[in-house]
Amino acid sequence: MSITLTNIREAHQRIALLIHRTPVLTSETLNRRSGAQLFFKCENFQRAGAFKMRGAANAVLSLSEAERQRGVATHSSGNHGQALAKAAQSVGIPAYIVMPRTAPKVKQQAVAEYGAEIIFCEPTLQAREDTLAAVIEDTGATFVHPYNNDQVIAGQATAALELIEDTETLDVVMAPVGGGGLLSGTALSTHYLLPQAEVISGEPTGADDAFRSLQAGKIIPSEQPNTIADGLLTSLGDKTFPIIQEYVKEIITVSDEEIIVAMRLIWERMKIIIEPSCAVPLAALLQCPSSFSGKRVGIILTGGNVDLASLPFA
């Protein structure tokens, strides 16, 4: 395995000035409701609103001086695009974010606010990749992949590192899975620091490619995913899959209805704003509470970037 505990600890020191050490919150009501003792690592309070800031900051701060001058580039209209823009802005280097013309205005604004240059493309995978390749050829910028990148994985791993440092011990550590950057980082930190703990993930049934990949023993790409958890649509990568295969015990799939119930519980009982993707691990836990009964369970809440004008609560 290429990412060591030393890599993760160095990433943590490297990014310290660019990230918040987010709090770990608990809730009596959710403990009662779940029958477990829950510890929520609140990356919804992270800078730029999501854990993605950790990986983006580590990638940016790992560049050579020459690379810095040419900047960074990625294709993402979501949290990774915002995080990379903010990380680049924080150290004063250019960021180029390729985004489909159809991306919501609020996401465009957020990236623009962080001073990045937005390059629009047609809303297809091919156009996105072609446009990114052209930008990189043009600028010499370094591509920072949203998850299939060792620096990014080591950066995301620091969320679980802090969670484990700030709780006395845990029996289970949970994170959702999209492309697997957070989950593989979480699995590595847990493996190194709490080897007796289990890593369990949740995934939307409408985007269950990671679940099917584990079953098949090879990467099954995500095809036409359809879920409210819009941070979890992507496929696993060749760097994240082997780590997940080795260190994640189980992926539990949950319906959008279960995700909304769990999301509402966290909003109403903990009074914090989380994205639908965050609610996936709690939804998985509530699906089979007996498996978690009496256990100390750490859950990484991934982000808080939601559009308040279109919430799923009726």
Next chain:
Amino acid sequence: MSITLTNIREAHQRIALLIHRTPVLTSETLNRRSGAQLFFKCENFQRAGAFKMRGAANAVLSLSEAERQRGVATHSSGNHGQALAKAAQSVGIPAYIVMPRTAPKVKQQAVAEYGAEIIFCEPTLQAREDTLAAVIEDTGATFVHPYNNDQVIAGQATAALELIEDTETLDVVMAPVGGGGLLSGTALSTHYLLPQAEVISGEPTGADDAFRSLQAGKIIPSEQPNTIADGLLTSLGDKTFPIIQEYVKEIITVSDEEIIVAMRLIWERMKIIIEPSCAVPLAALLQCPSSFSGKRVGIILTGGNVDLASLPFA
């Protein structure tokens, strides 16, 4: 003045096991936006979802053994009713909550969940007072007024006590005003512990009785209040008004539009759920940012009990 610093410190010790010491949060974005340094005391994370738990707990724990046996009563379908029910449940004594038949089901459920007996009445002030009087005659329960009560004021004062302890120093302390329990307690704690700091309040223009009372030099009752800040509809009491008159420098009135803008800023930027009433001080500050420029401002966020199915964000 009848409430001393010793009373407040004793209240704080008395209620320690029944309340959370809530965190003080900051936000770079809101600092930048306001030009001030803001410290938010998060009573939206308090037990039962609001600062009201402090006053209710202090009142319940100040009862004699004989009084405890007979329990407590109040008329409130809002946060005070929930807090009194939860405080009573925590020490195992009866609570009787008088509530209009028309109170929203979610509020009825919350009070019932905390094991209180609900007594319904017609939705008029007269019916509410008559029903409460009958309950008290019947049961011998002690009436705990939502704000015009020394134990309640001393309890609410502990929020500012903690805020002042947890920040190095403050130039201004802000809280909203309804009946004035929180504001008078905040003013007392600030007077005792940070006498050089100013206490400034915000009030909705649609319920500006406290603003007008300060102008008139006597209590002007709230008549047909109309504002989204539904925790701030009540009139000042003869215990809260003199304290506010003496120790509050200014009450700034804000429109519902300003309240919604401030509420949205806190939701979107801080990723926490607050009631409209909480947003009133920030709305006041944003109305005249030059008055607060460069200052260290503590703001008490009062509660987080909102109905997610009817939010003011379009």
